[in-house]
Amino acid sequence: xxxxxWTAIMEVLTSLKKEREVVDSVLQGCVGRYTxxxxxxxxxxxxxxxxxxxxxxHQLCTGNTYKDGKLNxxxxxxxxxEALRTLRxxxxxxxxxxxxxxxxxxxxxxxxxxxxxxxxxxxxQQQYCLSTSGSFSEKQKDWEVKWKNxxxxxx
Numbered sequence: 036x037x038x039x040x041w042t043a044i045m046e047v048l049t050s051l052k053k054e055r056e057v058v059d060s061v062l063q064g065c066v067g068r069y070t071x072x073x074x075x076x077x078x079x080x081x082x083x084x085x086x087x088x089x090x091x092x093h094q095l096c097t098g099n100t101y102k103d104g105k106l107n108x109x110x111x112x113x114x115x116x117e118a119l120r121t122l123r124x125x126x127x128x129x130x131x132x133x134x135x136x137x138x139x140x141x142x143x144x145x146x147x148x149x150x151x152x153x154x155x156x157x158x159x160q161q162q163y164c165l166s167t168s169g170s171f172s173e174k175q176k177d178w179e180v181k182w183k184n185x186x187x188x189x190x
Contacts, residue, residue, distance in 0.1 A: 084118050091117075 080100070100110050 080114060081118075084114065084121065087121055088114065088117055 100107055100114070
């Protein structure tokens with residue numbers, strides 16, 4: 036079991052050898068050895084995003100995606116941010132509306148239950164008042180009779 040786990044660990048370390056070399060070179064100060072220039076990157080911007088960026092009043096995205104044959108990372112980041120805003124705008128309100136409807140339904144249900152409880156409580160109070168009003172003196176007399184029968188004297 037230990038040997039198979041050690042073999043798996045060695046395979047992972049071997050597969051990450053190039054990535055470790057890149058990180059080690061950056062940490063050692065050999066920054067010029069690896070550059071991120073985007074020469075081999077092909078970028079495809081969806082038409083919806085192009086339309087949104089072009090019709091934007093504030094013109095947040097400035098510049099071309101390629102400059103001197105190389106990828107302009109600042110513009111790409113601006114495009115990605117705009118794409119995220121678009122997704123937020125498309126999906127955000129519907130999710131908020133659903134949450135609002137769920138909350139509104141819970142409030143409506145809770146208020147109905149509260150009204151039912153209040154009605155039941157009022158009904159019980161009325162029944163109690165009807166059963167106790169007018170007959171209080173009779174009940175007191177009944178208790179005095181019971182005391183006298185059981186104990187032989189009035190309380």
